[in-house]
Amino acid sequence: MPNAVEVSGLRKSYGRVHAVRDVGFTVGYGEIVALLGPNGAGKTTTLEILEGFRSRDGGTAEVLGYDPGERSSARELRERTGLVLQDIAVEPYLTVRETIARSAGYYRAPRDVTEVIGLVGLAGLERRKVRSLSGGQKRRLDLALGLIGGPALLYLDEPTTGFDPAARRDAWQLVRGLRAAGLTVLLTTHDMDEAQALADRVVLLSGGVVVAAGEPAALGGREAERARISFRLPDGYRAADLPVPSHSVPSHSVPSHGVPSHGADGVVVVETDTPTQALHRLTDWAITRGIALTGLTVQRPSLEDVYLELTSEGASARAPERSTR
Amino acid sequence: MTTAVAARRRSGRPAVPGAGQRSNLRLLAHQVRYEQLSFWRNPQSAVFTFVFPVVFVIIMGALFGGIGKNSYFGGLSALQYYVPTIAALSVLGSCYGQLAVALAARRQAGILKRIRATPLPAWAYFAGLLAHCVLVSVIDIALIVVVGRLYGVPFPSHWLAIMLTLVLGAASFCALGVAVASVISNAEAAPAVAQLVLFPLMFISGTYLPINSALLNRVSGWLPVRPFNEALTGPFARHAGVDWRNLAVLAAWGAVGAVVAVRRFRWDPRPE
Numbered sequence: 001m002p003n004a005v006e007v008s009g010l011r012k013s014y015g016r017v018h019a020v021r022d023v024g025f026t027v028g029y030g031e032i033v034a035l036l037g038p039n040g041a042g043k044t045t046t047l048e049i050l051e052g053f054r055s056r057d058g059g060t061a062e063v064l065g066y067d068p069g070e071r072s073s074a075r076e077l078r079e080r081t082g083l084v085l086q087d088i089a090v091e092p093y094l095t096v097r098e099t100i101a102r103s104a105g106y107y108r109a110p111r112d113v114t115e116v117i118g119l120v121g122l123a124g125l126e127r128r129k130v131r132s133l134s135g136g137q138k139r140r141l142d143l144a145l146g147l148i149g150g151p152a153l154l155y156l157d158e159p160t161t162g163f164d165p166a167a168r169r170d171a172w173q174l175v176r177g178l179r180a181a182g183l184t185v186l187l188t189t190h191d192m193d194e195a196q197a198l199a200d201r202v203v204l205l206s207g208g209v210v211v212a213a214g215e216p217a218a219l220g221g222r223e224a225e226r227a228r229i230s231f232r233l234p235d236g237y238r239a240a241d242l243p244v245p246s247h248s249v250p251s252h253s254v255p256s257h258g259v260p261s262h263g264a265d266g267v268v269v270v271e272t273d274t275p276t277q278a279l280h281r282l283t284d285w286a287i288t289r290g291i292a293l294t295g296l297t298v299q300r301p302s303l304e305d306v307y308l309e310l311t312s313e314g315a316s317a318r319a320p321e322r323s324t325r
Numbered sequence: 326m327t328t329a330v331a332a333r334r335r336s337g338r339p340a341v342p343g344a345g346q347r348s349n350l351r352l353l354a355h356q357v358r359y360e361q362l363s364f365w366r367n368p369q370s371a372v373f374t375f376v377f378p379v380v381f382v383i384i385m386g387a388l389f390g391g392i393g394k395n396s397y398f399g400g401l402s403a404l405q406y407y408v409p410t411i412a413a414l415s416v417l418g419s420c421y422g423q424l425a426v427a428l429a430a431r432r433q434a435g436i437l438k439r440i441r442a443t444p445l446p447a448w449a450y451f452a453g454l455l456a457h458c459v460l461v462s463v464i465d466i467a468l469i470v471v472v473g474r475l476y477g478v479p480f481p482s483h484w485l486a487i488m489l490t491l492v493l494g495a496a497s498f499c500a501l502g503v504a505v506a507s508v509i510s511n512a513e514a515a516p517a518v519a520q521l522v523l524f525p526l527m528f529i530s531g532t533y534l535p536i537n538s539a540l541l542n543r544v545s546g547w548l549p550v551r552p553f554n555e556a557l558t559g560p561f562a563r564h565a566g567v568d569w570r571n572l573a574v575l576a577a578w579g580a581v582g583a584v585v586a587v588r589r590f591r592w593d594p595r596p597e
Binding site: 078 | 444594
């Protein structure tokens with residue numbers, strides 16, 4: 001089965017600003033894919049080219065088998081795609097039901113209005129005027145407008161910006177439910193938690209190019225990276241006293257010497273491929289001596305670390321080589 | 326579920342020839358209905374649209390109600406002069422001014438972009454707006470005629486000519502309103518720009534005072550407002566029929582507006 005979205009070598013400039021320099025990725029049917037990146041990375045421009053709002057300067061793009069830049073098929077494509085924009089854009093004086101029913105009338109075969117109201121969690125508010133809804137309720141209404149046409153593909157542009165944590169979790173749950181019902185979702189976000197929680201695959205953009213792509217857990221080789229155990233030693237103990245075999249405790253700051261490093265603030269960092277064993281030895285050693293390893297933490301590089309590293313200035317200059325597509 | 330959706334889609338496709346036309350009509354009716362609903366629900370827009378012209382006729386009646394047929398007003402009584410020009414003003418206000426402002430505001434709010442994301446064709450959206458503007462103009466003119474009657478202005482006799490002039494004027498000024506909304510980029514500037522163009526134009530076109538300058542009349546005769554005033558004044562007050570010459574000038578301006586609108590109209594709040 002072909003992909004729902006196929007993009008390669010996409011380019012777009014605004015005057016002298018190269019918003020999108022080389023973007024390529026695919027979205028399979030039934031997948032949730034997140035375009036992740038800082039502001040100005042080219043996420044929204046990419047999305048708007050696929051939505052048919054902007055022309056592209058170069059590259060190819062195909063959405064549900066149609067070219068989004070082709071005017072003759074634009075209406076057909078709009079029948080089959082739904083979108084939720086960054087801004088809440090609804091007429092204030094209509095009721096919830098009227099707003100959704102109005103959009104439903106634009107589609108050849110819309111979904112049932114009542115069903116969609118229930119789906120986005122606005123049941124009971126059908127007769128409320130849009131202007132009296134809370135911000136979160138308006139976003140739900142926006143989502144309902146994206147779904148009313150019964151789309152095969154849904155675009156979500158920063159869907160949970162400004163949500164409180166509970167509302168965000170609800171929205172994520174809703175999007176997962178849509179995927180379970182067969183919908184394909186392409187979303188943009190600058191929120192790493194969101195990408196991690198929602199997306200089957202993440203396309204990391206920076207400076208208008210794809211710097212990494214893959215499952216959130218494996219992004220940027222994160223899976224293969226070593227765990228870091230960090231803690232503080234009490235006075236009188238040195239990093240060299242630790243029982244961890246030297247080959248598995250290369251120093252964080254001096255990798256080849258095999259000695260745990262002693263940070264300026266007294267934090268010892270142990271990097272290891274076998275965190276379970278290393279932790280056991282460290283805690284056993286500490287308990288035997290009756291001392292505490294304060295501030296003990298075990299971490300893998302978070303998506304945030306990978307994100308910050310890959311989207312930093314230097315990384316975007318290297319980007320074309322890093323890009324896997 | 327996906328297959329169910331696909332099946333519904335197939336059955337929803339127009340299979341019979343002519344069904345496309347019917348579905349377009351249905352789409353248009355749907356759009357007109359919801360434009361009306363949005364308008365009437367907004368108390369501000371409804372009140373301003375209908376109260377302003379009525380108050381204007383009342384003020385003019387209070388000021389000049391006693392002035393009978395008079396050469397200054399071209400052989401008409403003051404109110405015979407003002408009823409059609411205020412009728413023209415109300416059409417201008419709702420078709421040109423309010424439309425330009427409303428479209429700029431809807432674009433800025435992202436409402437136009439949201440509409441553009443649906444399969445609703447652009448023609449249906451604009452046809453819905455035009456139908457709305459014509460309807461509002463008809464109500465405005467009816468109100469003005471009734472209030473004018475209270476000041477002794479007889480009901481006009483050529484309703485057909487008035488309707489034709491009204492529809493053509495509304496269409497032309499709508500096109501110009503969309504054109505203005507197309508060339509201004511932010512909603513805050515829209516009312517100022519729209520008024521800046523309209524106010525002097527109305528003044529030199531005799532909307533507020535009869536103009537006794539041959540030069541001004543000649544110039545304004547080629548601009549859109551005076552032809553509309555005259556085309557309405559004829560059937561309103563002079564027992565004249567359709568004023569084809571003035572309507573041709575008006576239609577030409579409408580065509581210019583339409584060309585600008587088609588070429589420059591943007592749905593997206595941010596420039597390309």
